[in-house]
Amino acid sequence: MLSLVFIFDDCPPPLAVAKLKLWGIEVAALAECPGVRRVFKHSLREVIEGKIAVVVGDKELAQRLGVAYASYRDVEEFLRYLDKEVNPAFMPYLQ
Numbered sequence: 001m002l003s004l005v006f007i008f009d010d011c012p013p014p015l016a017v018a019k020l021k022l023w024g025i026e027v028a029a030l031a032e033c034p035g036v037r038r039v040f041k042h043s044l045r046e047v048i049e050g051k052i053a054v055v056v057g058d059k060e061l062a063q064r065l066g067v068a069y070a071s072y073r074d075v076e077e078f079l080r081y082l083d084k085e086v087n088p089a090f091m092p093y094l095q
Contacts, residue, residue, distance in 0.1 A: 002052050006075065007039060009057035013072075019079045026051070030058075 005026040006012075011033035020027050028039045028047060039047050044065060047053075054070050055062035062069035070078070 002050065004052045005048060006054045006056055007044065007047065012036065016075055016079060023082060
């Protein structure tokens with residue numbers, strides 16, 4: 001099964017990190033952030049290999065990598081959707 005990774009261009013909001021991790025979604029950032037795996041642009045291909053990847057905040061990078069792009073607002077809306085519409089029983093399917 002494919003896993004999902006969100007790669008932020010900067011430090012993500014701590015609440016977003018906590019909620020994404022709660023759903024079993026991997027969180028990484030291109031900046032040094034507390035509680036978040038730091039990744040570097042030169043190694044992103046290895047980070048996203050075999051995963052569904054979403055780059056947050058850097059549309060150009062997402063296009064270069066050929067992965068999905070989301071704004072920080074999109075992530076907030078996605079998390080609201082998960083909280084409101086998706087039964088926690090489906091958590092293992094997002095991992």
